Every structure is written in C-alpha cells, then in structure tokens.
Amino acid sequence: MDEHLQPVVDALQARFGVAVHEYAGEVSLTVKADQIVEVCQSLRDDHAFEMLIDETAVDYYPEMEPRFHVIYQVYSMSKNIILCLRVPVDGTNPHLPTIETVWAGANWYEREVFDMFGILYDGHSDMRRIVMPADWQGHPLRKDYPLGYEEVQFTFNYEDVQRRKPHPKE
C-alpha cells in the first residue's frame, strides 16, 4: 500500500471500522450506507481528498445480498493517491444519502446511478433521470433488465409488432 494511503486507511478503520480490500495496487474500503457522508466529509476535510473522480454502481443480482454496491473513486491531488469506497445497498427500496453536499460534482453521477439502477439518493437536489427519457420504465443496468432487441417488422405482422413495441407512455 502507498505510504500516503496507509495513514488514511488506518484512520478510517479506527473511526468507522471499514473493511479493507486490496487488488492490483488499488485499495477499496467497504463503508456502511449510513456512514458514507461522514466518511466522505472526513476524507475531504481531514485527509485532503479534494476530488470525487467517479461514482457508479454494480448490480450483483441474483448472487449476492445486498444486491447493489455503489462505488466511489476519490482522489487527493496534493498526495496523489486514489481510494475506492464501496457501499452495499439493499435491493428492496434502495436508497442512500447523497454526497452532493461534500462534492458538488456528485450531482450528475448520482442522477445517472438513479437512472440506471434505481437507487434513490436522499437529500439530492435534482433527482431526475438523466440519459433515459423522463417517463422510461425500469432501470437498464440492473442485471434483471433484458438487453433487448427490436423485432423485425414485415407487412404481414407490422401491426402486431408495432403494438408489442415498448413505447414511452403519453
């Protein structure tokens, strides 16, 4: 582990009891959902992690419980270290506190996670879909959402296929 990263991990482990995992030189911490805002705040204020590089989610349905992991990549410019945070989120009524108050840039990342996985962020200032149409049904990146294809329309079945096609609602 990087010499600058070790004290940060130790401090977080002592204060929040996070689990540490290391692979290919990358360190990831598993954080509880109700602690994430505090952990982020502590990372930004006490450990000089100025920037949120990435926030996304992974769906482990049906193998794992809880089914979602929300993944944050935070970066300290001054120490040049990167840290990965993992937050398990339950699949029934998935929701998580927003970290928009810590890094303003989280706004769109969280909208994307909501759009693609249906994880709601409590306290988010603008919880709308971002890339899918506003009235879309379902959340495409969930593992139980089919990849989908378009049925070919011929003259004899044009009407049938047209009727079955998923359409945005009026």
Next chain:
Amino acid sequence: MSDIVAFRDVKVEELKHLLSPRALTGETMLLNMGPQHPSTHGVLRLLLELDGEIVVNCIPDIGFLHTGVEKNMESKLFQQAEVMVDRLDYLNPLGNNLTYCLAVEKLVGLDVPERAQTLRVLLSELTRINSHLVWIGTSGLDLAAMSVFLYAMREREMILDIFEMISGQRMMTTYIRPGGVWRDVPAEFEPAVREFIRIFPARLKEYESMLTNNALFLERTQGIGVISKEDCIRYSLTGPVLRGSGMAYDLRKARPYSGYEQYNFDVPTETAGDVYARYLVRVEEMRQSLRIVEQALDKMPTGPIRSNNRKFIPPPRSELGVSMEALIHHFKLWTEGYPAPKEGVYAATESPRGELGVYLEGDGGPKPYRVHLRTPSFISLQAMPLLTKGHFVADVVGIIGSIDIVLGDADR
C-alpha cells in the same frame, strides 16, 4: 401509423426547483437551444432561462445519443467489447482503446512490451492533436471564424491517413489491444509521421495568426465563461478546463501510464479560467504533443508488439501449422475468451477532454461483469449552468465550444 407517440413535453412544473421564481410568473423567458442546433456539437439540448438576452439559468438535457454502451459491453467478451469504446468519443478513438486496454491489463495482470508502449504513446498523442484540430476548427466556426476550420481539417486528414495506414480504419481503429497493439506498423509509417512533424509547427502558427490576436476573437472569448480553480475541483472537472483555471494537473504527469514518465513535455496552464485561457492551453498542448510524438518516434525500440502470454494473446498465424499448443490457444481464445478474476479495477488516461476512466469488474468469466466509463464530456457538461450564468445567449455557443464536448462521450 396512428399510434406513434408524440415527443413528450417537458412541463415547467417539473423543473421548478432549477429555475428562478421569475420564470413561473413569465417575467423571464424559457428558450430551448437544441437538440438540433449547429453549435451544440451534437444532440445536446439546453433549456435556457433568459432575462432579455442574459442567461439566468441553464439546464442541460443530455441522453439523445444514449445507446446503452455499458449494458452492451456486459454481453460481449473482453476482446469484443473493445470495439464499443471507439465509438464513444469518436475524436479520441485510440485514447479510448488505450484506457480500456489498461483496465483489462490491470484486471488480468497482463504485461505490455516496450515497442507497443511507445506506439501507444505516439498514437494517443497523434489522436490528441487530431481531436484538438477538430476543436479549434469547430469552436472557431461557432464564433464566425470560418477559415480556420478548413485549414484544421486539412492537417487532420494527414493524421487520419496515418491511422488508416496502420489499422485500415480512419476513425474506429481498435488498433490498441489488451497486451499490446493489433500488428506492427508498416514501413511507410515513420516517413508519414516525420512529414507531419515537419510541417505541423508552421501550420499551427497559421491557425494562431488567424485567432490568437484577432480582435473579434478576443472580444468573444476573454472574460467569458470564467470558472475558478476551486469550482473546477468541486465539480470534478479535469483536462484543459482545469489547466485553463491555473491548476497544472495532468494525468500523464500525476499518474503516468504506458511509460509517459520517459518523455519530456510541459503541462501548459493559464490563470484566467475563461474561454480564451482554455483556447491557449489547447493550442500549446498540440505543440507539446508534437514533442512527445517526435521523442517516441526517435526512441522507437524494436521487438515484439504484443505480450507473449498465450493465455490472453492469440499466437501468430505462422505458429498454427506447426504447434499443437498454438492451435489450442488460438481456438480457445477466439471461442471462449479469457477469464478475469472477480475484482474491480479503475484505470484512467488523459484524454483530450480530461480524465477518461474505465471502471472494470470481472466475475470469473470471459465477459466484463460491469464496465463503467467515466467520460470527461459528461462531467464538463455538468458545469454548464455555472459557466453560462450572466452571459449573453451568443456566448453560450462559445462556452460549449471551449469545454470541447463530444456528445457520444457524454451519453454513452
């Protein structure tokens, strides 16, 4: 057809929390800019709240080019999924390939030979120049400087010819592959790049003579779309936008990949943080990229262009007739692919637009379990409200040009 559904109207009510109270009384005007607009560089829709000609609020609406790339990649083998990343940011295809390959190599633990590393650096710098040439052309065009576009496209053509020479494709190259590159460059490659290095500095001066001191251009760019260093960091902005605000942050220096630490180049910065500062940064970046290209070409080592790890890299065709193992590996790799461990990795490169990251997760099988693309255009667009507030509608055009977005990159 009678049951074709009309485009859904967006009600002001839904966006109330983003608009000023004056919008609801009708005191300010709401204007849709896009999705079809020549200066939005693709299908971007901006909902502008205007007080006369001044922008009060700007709400970007993206997703018109969303094609589900991340979902699609989950259903393909690691080597098949790579073709999807070319098509995200079509001005930076080799840079996208490189980022994806770095992630795959990190996940499975694959080595890359020296010659391939050098070729990767050389090509991603040529791609950077290619992307910046399109940017200088189109953002000049947006501000009514027509001629620079025509000249920039002329030089871009030379780069695209080089790409075609090495990969057979002008844009969607998929030339960089996990473990190295697709095949070695032909003999004509070096003279073609040398020719480009010879003529490009003079051409760059030509563009500069058309824009850098042009009074009309200065009027349209200085003091427009100012963003501070702190705001850039708060909004995760990287690349030329961050450097234009005075922060010398470049991934090629901060977290070098593919051997960037062996090259001499400077990271240009400006302090003003406006459209003009970002222009200056990008022009200087082209010069620095050319330096890297020249150094890479001079030191180009000989040797293999692909890793020799047969568990991930198919053997050369010549071995298939003489070696049973080669035949087995060839068959296994092209039918089944290679498994990746149940882990997640994040790899990032400095794309022409900022930090391009790939979060890749394997599940023990030959397909990516999850790919997330952290694309710089998506992040830059988020700052549009901040950049445009208080400026004229006409300046919105210049600001979009200055953050250099590619909508395929933003929507994925």
